[in-house]
Each structure stands twice: as structure tokens, then as C-alpha cells.
Amino acid sequence: MYNPKSLKAEEFIDHEEVSESLKYAEENKDNLPLIDSIIEKAKKRKGLTHREASVLLACENEEKINELYDLAEQIKKDFYGNRIVMFAPLYLSNYCVNGCVYCPYHHHNCHITRKKLTQEEIVRETTALQDMGHKRLAIEAGEDPVNNPIEYIIESIKTIYSIKHKNGAIRRVNVNIAATTVENYRKLKEAGIGTYILFQETYHKESYERLHPTGPKHNYAYHTEAMDRAMEGGIDDVGLGVLFGLELYKYEFAALLMHAEHLEVVHGVGPHTISVPRIKHADDIDPSAFENGISDEIFAKLCALIRVSVPYTGMIISTRESQAVREKVIRLGVSQISGASRTSVGGYDEEIRPTETEQFDVSDQRTLDEVVRWLMEIHYIPSFCTACYRESRTGDRFMTLLKNRQILNCCHPNALMTLKEFLIDYASPETKKIGEELIARELEKISNEKVRAIATERIALINNGSRDFRF
Ligand code: SAM
Numbered sequence: 207m208y209n210p211k212s213l214k215a216e217e218f219i220d221h222e223e224v225s226e227s228l229k230y231a232e233e234n235k236d237n238l239p240l241i242d243s244i245i246e247k248a249k250k251r252k253g254l255t256h257r258e259a260s261v262l263l264a265c266e267n268e269e270k271i272n273e274l275y276d277l278a279e280q281i282k283k284d285f286y287g288n289r290i291v292m293f294a295p296l297y298l299s300n301y302c303v304n305g306c307v308y309c310p311y312h313h314h315n316c317h318i319t320r321k322k323l324t325q326e327e328i329v330r331e332t333t334a335l336q337d338m339g340h341k342r343l344a345i346e347a348g349e350d351p352v353n354n355p356i357e358y359i360i361e362s363i364k365t366i367y368s369i370k371h372k373n374g375a376i377r378r379v380n381v382n383i384a385a386t387t388v389e390n391y392r393k394l395k396e397a398g399i400g401t402y403i404l405f406q407e408t409y410h411k412e413s414y415e416r417l418h419p420t421g422p423k424h425n426y427a428y429h430t431e432a433m434d435r436a437m438e439g440g441i442d443d444v445g446l447g448v449l450f451g452l453e454l455y456k457y458e459f460a461a462l463l464m465h466a467e468h469l470e471v472v473h474g475v476g477p478h479t480i481s482v483p484r485i486k487h488a489d490d491i492d493p494s495a496f497e498n499g500i501s502d503e504i505f506a507k508l509c510a511l512i513r514v515s516v517p518y519t520g521m522i523i524s525t526r527e528s529q530a531v532r533e534k535v536i537r538l539g540v541s542q543i544s545g546a547s548r549t550s551v552g553g554y555d556e557e558i559r560p561t562e563t564e565q566f567d568v569s570d571q572r573t574l575d576e577v578v579r580w581l582m583e584i585h586y587i588p589s590f591c592t593a594c595y596r597e598s599r600t601g602d603r604f605m606t607l608l609k610n611r612q613i614l615n616c617c618h619p620n621a622l623m624t625l626k627e628f629l630i631d632y633a634s635p636e637t638k639k640i641g642e643e644l645i646a647r648e649l650e651k652i653s654n655e656k657v658r659a660i661a662t663e664r665i666a667l668i669n670n671g672s673r674d675f676r677f
Contacts (some may be wrong), residue, residue: 443602513539
């Protein structure tokens, strides 16, 4: 029975409720008065329920869809301004005991090269990432209690944080590892992680079990209830995601929002981020073998709907998507993107770079400098900011600030200050020129005179060698 307050996966992601919501959405997809009322509600910027949002997803009326896109764009501007936070994934190990049928790291793949970084190699990888200008990482690892125990992950996080190379430092490590115990989540929290990210892959239990035939990940309830355990372990920023292509997107979308509603009602704070990966070609994985792949149009609609349904949740898009798709969905609500990513274990350091350990093919293969320049050319501010979590603005404190729009007073100047660091330390002359002009223009937009004066002063100090200021 559907119960968003329940801690049982099958009750907060109740199959009947998802099915009923999809039926309701289908029945009302041409009900224009209802659709108008849902759009009106969304305009209040307090979000939509999974049922309301499902009606908009089912709606095919072009005029209404355009209204939705306009609203998504406006909400994105209101809550996130024109900033885009940058990050890169760092693959630690592709040893894995699971049998996920869409992932080349699956246990039965005997020909993929298996690799686990040593701490020395992690130093080299982190140094290479710092040399590009990255300040925020998402570490990734397969699930393997023998090769990748929690102690290895913790030691790796400590190594990453310890490396201060030239003017660089990794200031925030997000973690994307398999579902684990409350005790292990507590250890991750103590190690100073930012967001704990775990993709649900699919919320459809039967499909989930079929797609994860072997290994600990087969357990649907354990995986789906992971975020509750993470929060019990003290991690208050969690990142959800669905791997689009595995199941029907309408099902996944309704269930994803139900998961967000569950976290909000039980823990008082919704997900910090939502990721929207689509299945990509990889070693022994052919995306066309999956029947539920979605078009770029549906993908954009999903992004716009996530933006209006959970305005306080950041949205992440990776280099799985091409430059063109990224450009489209950034406008509709994405707030964080990766740049210059390698999905192989040891992909950043020239000397370690292995062959054929990639998790999936990357569509956007540009350098970080190119991505930063492109963002500025299309009028966004690339931000390397990591201030919130370092100022303990996490979980409900972050959400309260965001809901009161207070976050704008710190995010905008923080973005400019961290961009300035990037320009001085890592950018090409052309990127630097565009960036300096952008900073000058954007500083003028800070309405609070005191904040503008402090930001201007700090940017001058950064020019003279100081680093790591934050509001
Ligand atoms: N092993 C961890 C787990 O079990 O959650 C997470 C790390 S995995 C390196 C990160 C994510 O990559 C997975 O959760 C999955 O959604 C995604 N992924 C796996 N295979 C993929 C593929 N072929 N194309 C696109 N994304 C894929």
C-alpha cells in the first residue's frame, strides 16, 4: 500500500500508485483546464506532485509544452541564475561483483581490463585533474567488498583531499558507490564527502531484478532504501538518478518524484541533486539492445519537468550527452555539468592511462578550457564553487536558504571568484579574455553594494595571488 512516510521501498515506491498515476495522466493528457491549473501551481515555484507532473509529461499539446519550457527556463534563472557548477568523475576501480546487464563492469565480463588505482596513482590522477582546474570530483567505483572495501574508498578520499598542487586543491568529493550500511555511510560522512550519489537505475522492481540478475545489487529494497540509510548515517545531501532507457520513462519519472517526496516527508529534506543519465555504448554493451531508449525531445521534456517539479533540487548532466543536447537542457534547468571527463580507471594521467577500462563512451570530448569558454559564450558563468558544504550549508540548511532565494547572495559572487581563480591558473589566453570581460559585467549585477564591494576586492586579491575566498 502506498505510503510516502514508510521506510519500505515497496511502500514509498508503490507499484500500484505509479501505475494509477500513469493512468490518471493518460486520462487527463488533453484536459486543458487541469493542465493550466497544474502549470499555474508550478508557477508558484513550490514544485509539483508526481501525479501533477505526470499529467504534464503525458500532455502532447505543443502550446502547453512550450509554456512548460518557458517556465522551466524562468525557474532555473530565479533559483540558479546563470551559473553552472563544474565537476569531473574520478574512477577508482572497475572491479565489480554485480551482474548489471547495461554496465561493462559486470562480473561476467572477462575481457575488460580490471584496474584499481593505488594511492600513488590517485595522487597522479588528482594532480592531473587539478592541472585542468577542477575543484570538485565525483568518485566512482564498482561494488566489490574484497577489492574496493569501504576502507579503500575512505583512504582514497583522504588522499584526494590531501593533495595541494600549485594553487590547486580538490575542495569537494562527491561519492557514487554502491548501496551500503548506515555504519559505512557514517564513515563517508566523517571523511568529509559532499553528496552521496546513487542511481536507482530503474524503479520498476521486476525490471530491476531482471537487469541486476546477480550480486548484492540484485536486492531492490536494499538499493532503493539506501538514501534513508545514508541520511541515518548523517549524510544530508543525497543525489538521485535514473538510467533512462532501461524502463518506460513515464514510470521512472513518476517514481523518481515519489522518491523525492519520500525523502522530503521522512527526513525534511529532498534530494540535493537529480542526475539524468541515458544508456551509452560501452565495451560489451549495445544501447540499441534496450527497448526503452528515449529521444532528445523526450529527454529535454523530462529535464524541464524535473526543474519545475523539484525547483530546489540541482540537476546534473554528464558528458554522456553531446554538446548540442547539453546546451538545450542547460537552458531548461540543469545546474551542474561535468567537463573533460574520462570514464576509465586512470584516465587522466598520461602515464597511467590504460586501454579499455571505460565504463561508457563519452559524447562531449572537449577539454575543460573549451567547455568553460563555450559556457561563457552562451552566457553562463562556469562556477568552481564548493562553498556551501564547506560552510555547512547542507541538507535542510541549504534548502531553506535556496527556498528563501538567499543562496543568490553568495552563489553569484562565489562563482565569479572561483572562475577568476580558474582564469588565472588554468585558462588559455582566449578563455581568459572572455572570462575577464564576463566577470566585470557580472560584478555589476550584484545588487547588494556591500557584497559587490567585497567581491570586487577579493577578485583583485586573487589577481595578486590569494586563493579560496568564499561567502
Ligand atoms: N557501482 C555503483 C553502483 O552500483 O551504484 C555506481 C558507480 S557506476 C560507476 C555509475 C553509474 O553509471 C551507474 O549507476 C549507472 O547508472 C551508470 N552506467 C552504467 N553503465 C552505463 C552505460 N552503459 N551507459 C551509461 N551509464 C551507465
